Amino acid sequence: MHEIGALHQAVKMVDQVAKENQVEKVKYITLEIGELTGFLPVFFEKYFPVVAEDFPVVEGAELRMKIVRGQAICTQCETLYNVMRCEGACPKCKSREKKILGGTEFKVVDIGV
Numbered sequence: 092m093h094e095i096g097a098l099h100q101a102v103k104m105v106d107q108v109a110k111e112n113q114v115e116k117v118k119y120i121t122l123e124i125g126e127l128t129g130f131l132p133v134f135f136e137k138y139f140p141v142v143a144e145d146f147p148v149v150e151g152a153e154l155r156m157k158i159v160r161g162q163a164i165c166t167q168c169e170t171l172y173n174v175m176r177c178e179g180a181c182p183k184c185k186s187r188e189k190k191i192l193g194g195t196e197f198k199v200v201d202i203g204v
């Protein structure tokens with residue numbers, strides 16, 4: 092479960108940013124999670140309160156998540172498709188040669204204070 096490590100890093104970063112800006116309490120954190128990271132949002136929901144316990148500034152904050160679709164463009168026929176839904180292969184020509192356009196991100200995009 093590498094979700095905990097990633098989540099811990101994200102919360103630590105938020106904690107630092109909050110402190111630098113003299114924020115006493117963070118209301119919510121918005122995470123952007125790409126489908127292709129393999130991270131399961133349910134784990135973030137489950138472990139966020141546990142991880143946040145170590146950071147008083149973040150403790151009690153709400154966790155919001157934006158899931159980014161795994162999009163790719165086929166380098167053989169230029170078809171745009173969803174990597175998860177098509178299991179990594181182009182639906183038109185079945186090629187696995189592709190350029191990933193989105194879905195690999197994992198980052199904090201918003202901090203509510």
Ligand SMILES: [Zn+2]
Nearest residue numbers: 165168181184
């Ligand atoms: Zn194709």
